[in-house]
Amino acid sequence: MGELKLESTAFSDGEEIPRKYGYKNGNVSPPLKISGVPPETESLVIIMDDPDAQAAVGKLWVHWVIWNILPNTTDIPESSVPIGAIEGQTDFGENHYGGPAPPDKRHTYVFKLYALNTKLDLPQNSNKTKVENAMENHILAETVLKGTYAP
Numbered sequence: 801m802g803e804l805k806l807e808s809t810a811f812s813d814g815e816e817i818p819r820k821y822g823y824k825n826g827n828v829s830p831p832l833k834i835s836g837v838p839p840e841t842e843s844l845v846i847i848m849d850d851p852d853a854q855a856a857v858g859k860l861w862v863h864w865v866i867w868n869i870l871p872n873t874t875d876i877p878e879s880s881v882p883i884g885a886i887e888g889q890t891d892f893g894e895n896h897y898g899g900p901a902p903p904d905k906r907h908t909y910v911f912k913l914y915a916l917n918t919k920l921d922l923p924q925n926s927n928k929t930k931v932e933n934a935m936e937n938h939i940l941a942e943t944v945l946k947g948t949y950a951p
Contacts, residue, residue: 804836804941806846806913810878817909817947823892823901828879829864830947834913837871838940841915844869845935847928850900852907862891862928863898863909867920888926895924900949911945 810830811817820826834844845867853861865888866881873882881887881896892898900909916938922930 804838804913804915804943805834806911806943806945807833807835808911808945808947809833811947814946815948817900817949821899822949823863823899825899827897827899829876829881829897829899831878832876832911832945834874834876836941836943838915840917841871841940843867843916843919844871844873845912845914845916845920845931847912847914847931848897848909849912849928850902850907850909852902856902856904859891863900864890864896864911865926865928865931867922867931871915886920886922886924888922888924888928888931890927900947902949902951904951906948906950909947909949911947913943913945914939915941 808830821830848864850861869882869885890898918938920934
């Protein structure tokens with residue numbers, strides 16, 4: 801199958817995330833492409849966060865938490881959630897994608913994709929910490945896609 805990979809047709813790794821995916825603009829999730837999922841994968845998880853927010857707001861800011869994505873998922877179209885997947889709580893206090901919203905300067909946003917050997921049994925309102933705790937000892941592979949965004 802190859803190495804686990806997460807890509808977007810909207811931006812390349814390390815490049816600028818288009819405006820319409822920003823929180824104060826369209827606030828729609830970008831299209832994502834998944835490949836190289838290990839055959840023993842039971843579910844996928846995506847966590848998007850902003851480590852650069854630490855300097856501005858005093859903590860890493862969580863923008864999207866989505867789990868129990870079917871392992872045969874290869875495309876997540878713009879502004880959509882795969883059937884059966886569950887979105888958790890972001891630092892915006894919402895249970896859906898929250899786009900980039902840097903308060904001060906250009907930030908780098910990190911989309912992390914995890915392949916797990918289990919499905920997660922968590923309530924919808926779960927946050928990143930609960931998802932990460934539930935994933936412990938179940939990660940088969942992981943990868944990242946980074947994009948930048950300026951106010």
